[in-house]
Amino acid sequence: MLYSTDQLIQQINQKIEEINFAQSPCELYEPIKYSLSLGGKRIRPLLSLMACNLFSDETEAAILPAIGLEIFHNFTLLHDDLMDKADVRRGHSTVHKKWSANTAILSGDAMQIMAYQFISQTPSNNLSEVLNLFSKTALEVCEGQQYDMDFEKRNDVNESEYIEMIRLKTAVLLACALKTGAIIGGAAERDAELLYTFGEKIGLAFQLKDDLLDTFGDELTFGKAIGGDIVCNKKTYLLINAIRLSTDEEKREINNWLHLEKFDKKKKIEAITSIYINKEIKKLCEDKINQFYQEAIDALYAIDVNVMQKSELITFSEKLMYRQS
Amino acid sequence: MLYSTDQLIQQINQKIEEINFAQSPCELYEPIKYSLSLGGKRIRPLLSLMACNLFSDETEAAILPAIGLEIFHNFTLLHDDLMDKADVRRGHSTVHKKWSANTAILSGDAMQIMAYQFISQTPSNNLSEVLNLFSKTALEVCEGQQYDMDFEKRNDVNESEYIEMIRLKTAVLLACALKTGAIIGGAAERDAELLYTFGEKIGLAFQLKDDLLDTFGDELTFGKAIGGDIVCNKKTYLLINAIRLSTDEEKREINNWLHLEKFDKKKKIEAITSIYINKEIKKLCEDKINQFYQEAIDALYAIDVNVMQKSELITFSEKLMYRQS
Numbered sequence: 217m218l219y220s221t222d223q224l225i226q227q228i229n230q231k232i233e234e235i236n237f238a239q240s241p242c243e244l245y246e247p248i249k250y251s252l253s254l255g256g257k258r259i260r261p262l263l264s265l266m267a268c269n270l271f272s273d274e275t276e277a278a279i280l281p282a283i284g285l286e287i288f289h290n291f292t293l294l295h296d297d298l299m300d301k302a303d304v305r306r307g308h309s310t311v312h313k314k315w316s317a318n319t320a321i322l323s324g325d326a327m328q329i330m331a332y333q334f335i336s337q338t339p340s341n342n343l344s345e346v347l348n349l350f351s352k353t354a355l356e357v358c359e360g361q362q363y364d365m366d367f368e369k370r371n372d373v374n375e376s377e378y379i380e381m382i383r384l385k386t387a388v389l390l391a392c393a394l395k396t397g398a399i400i401g402g403a404a405e406r407d408a409e410l411l412y413t414f415g416e417k418i419g420l421a422f423q424l425k426d427d428l429l430d431t432f433g434d435e436l437t438f439g440k441a442i443g444g445d446i447v448c449n450k451k452t453y454l455l456i457n458a459i460r461l462s463t464d465e466e467k468r469e470i471n472n473w474l475h476l477e478k479f480d481k482k483k484k485i486e487a488i489t490s491i492y493i494n495k496e497i498k499k500l501c502e503d504k505i506n507q508f509y510q511e512a513i514d515a516l517y518a519i520d521v522n523v524m525q526k527s528e529l530i531t532f533s534e535k536l537m538y539r540q541s
Numbered sequence: 542m543l544y545s546t547d548q549l550i551q552q553i554n555q556k557i558e559e560i561n562f563a564q565s566p567c568e569l570y571e572p573i574k575y576s577l578s579l580g581g582k583r584i585r586p587l588l589s590l591m592a593c594n595l596f597s598d599e600t601e602a603a604i605l606p607a608i609g610l611e612i613f614h615n616f617t618l619l620h621d622d623l624m625d626k627a628d629v630r631r632g633h634s635t636v637h638k639k640w641s642a643n644t645a646i647l648s649g650d651a652m653q654i655m656a657y658q659f660i661s662q663t664p665s666n667n668l669s670e671v672l673n674l675f676s677k678t679a680l681e682v683c684e685g686q687q688y689d690m691d692f693e694k695r696n697d698v699n700e701s702e703y704i705e706m707i708r709l710k711t712a713v714l715l716a717c718a719l720k721t722g723a724i725i726g727g728a729a730e731r732d733a734e735l736l737y738t739f740g741e742k743i744g745l746a747f748q749l750k751d752d753l754l755d756t757f758g759d760e761l762t763f764g765k766a767i768g769g770d771i772v773c774n775k776k777t778y779l780l781i782n783a784i785r786l787s788t789d790e791e792k793r794e795i796n797n798w799l800h801l802e803k804f805d806k807k808k809k810i811e812a813i814t815s816i817y818i819n820k821e822i823k824k825l826c827e828d829k830i831n832q833f834y835q836e837a838i839d840a841l842y843a844i845d846v847n848v849m850q851k852s853e854l855i856t857f858s859e860k861l862m863y864r865q866s
Binding site: 295324332347 | 563568620623624643646647650651653657658665668669672676680683686687688690691
């Protein structure tokens with residue numbers, strides 16, 4: 217049977233609730249429980265199960281590895297928040313704020329091991345392939361985070377470097393989730409690879425959409441303050457292209473804002489946003505999102521499965537693209 | 542053939558040198574190379590290969606998982622040094638000192654993934670068993686580190702809690718290394734389990750020997766300052782038992798030293814050491830070491846393999862026991 221997105225999300229959340237944590241030492245396990253209980257969209261395990269369901273009537277065999285990917289994703293958020301000194305995640309204190317930096321380090325490490333414990337429960341005929349794909353992906357996610365931190369110190373990041381960074385930091389894990397589900401569902405190699413491509417492209421579109429919403433989103437629906445990326449000089453797709461397309465005078469203005477240590481946040485956001493508007497950067501970004509989205513959909517259509525089976529994945533992709541938060 | 546310890550160490554170091562690191566981002570991979578190049582005794586992979594060699598003429602199949610355990614061990618040192626704010630390891634700057642805390646967090650995370658990549662190269666018929674044993678062990682090592690940090694804040698740690706902490710933090714990884722080698726070498730389940738017990742007991746004896754040398758070692762051969770544990774109030778086997786066996790007056794003296802914020806290091810070391818001597822704590826610790834050592838050797842002898850085959854493991858264990866550094 218073809219499960220609906222809601223049914224799959226329910227399966228995922230139930231399995232997460234059923235995780236049997238050791239009681240002690242509680243300072244190791246409490247932050248892991250906390251981190252997994254904060255919710256989130258469960259996109260990665262959902263994509264795994266949807267991909268599995270394309271090729272198999274049953275998604276049971278994919279559920280534990282799918283949960284492993286969700287645990288890994290939450291582990292990366294936990295350590296990234298510590299490295300980025302972020303105090304809030306999903307409206308709650310981050311682990312290093314609620315406990316301590318050391319707790320965040322160690323419970324994160326334990327979480328990564330738990331991710332592997334779940335992924336290791338892949339059926340044995342697929343275990344080696346799934347495991348190798350996951351490890352390769354996990355290392356790429358670390359590389360992406362390293363590039364992201366490196367870029368903070370640089371002012372000459374170009375578009376292709378930026379795309380590669382978000383590919384590593386965000387897109388490959390979505391791709392891995394889809395391919396993992398496909399492998400466990402019994403997909404042919406070509407189809408599993410097409411799902412990987414679909415995930416990679418959707419991931420790129422997803423992250424660019426995030427960049428766009430951070431500047432051009434609606435504060436009420438977006439759920440966090442607009443302009444955060446501008447305030448902290450994040451080298452997003454928008455900023456990189458604004459600099460590239462600017463006149464010398466505009467470049468000076470941007471550089472001026474980038475180097476000011478004290479400034480009125482609202483004025484900085486207005487000034488940079490107005491350059492984005494003058495340079496039609498919003499349109500440029502939307503075009504790029506649409507390009508990646510189209511490439512994703514092309515890969516999805518090329519998969520050798522009845523198009524009706526793909527309907528849930530198509531609807532889900534559309535939602536990711538047209539979301540306002 | 543039965544390989545000598547030296548031959549196995551050479552195989553291990555050669556494989557470590559051959560590790561093919563990605564070139565970029567260098568701030569992610571350089572600290573990993575650095576950490577693995579600082580040497581160390583390579584005890585864990587050595588034990589894996591020796592255990593494998595008990596049951597098989599060839600150790601080739603165990604070498605990559607064995608390296609995985611060494612990478613994991615070095616990862617734990619990297620993150621522990623960050624959490625403990627230790628500046629020097631094996632005579633060199635620790636990663637967080639040489640680079641930064643963020644670099645230590647992220648390159649440590651990547652190192653743990655690399656450990657799994659190596660362990661995942663276990664022959665497929667043993668993969669699931671080896672992987673599950675490793676993940677269980679890795680989680681226990683985190684638990685041990687958490688207890689170690691918890692104990693710093695407590696003054697009522699008892700002997701059995703302490704033994705359990707060092708079992709988790711140190712012994713289970715040695716036990717896991719031995720059992721992993723045994724599984725890959727084709728050992729019967731009972732023999733693999735006996736090697737696990739051997740490793741656990743040798744690990745406990747090894748850590749107690751460390752405690753002993755830290756107070757009663759010879760500065761020249763020990764390689765680091767004597768009395769470090771006393772200076773920083775570490776709740777070692779020695780201190781826990783000294784408190785347990787003390788008169789009220791001695792307890793007051795110990796407590797006084799534990800709570801002094803400013804003190805003459807040499808005087809504190811002398812005072813506490815003299816209580817250890819009065820209470821015959823050295824003898825108590827040596828007896829405990831010998832008890833664990835005997836339990837280890839009993840397990841080793843019970844393994845269903847010609848005693849000649851065990852000679853390298855016996856010699857190696859004796860060296861660990863009678864070492865002065």
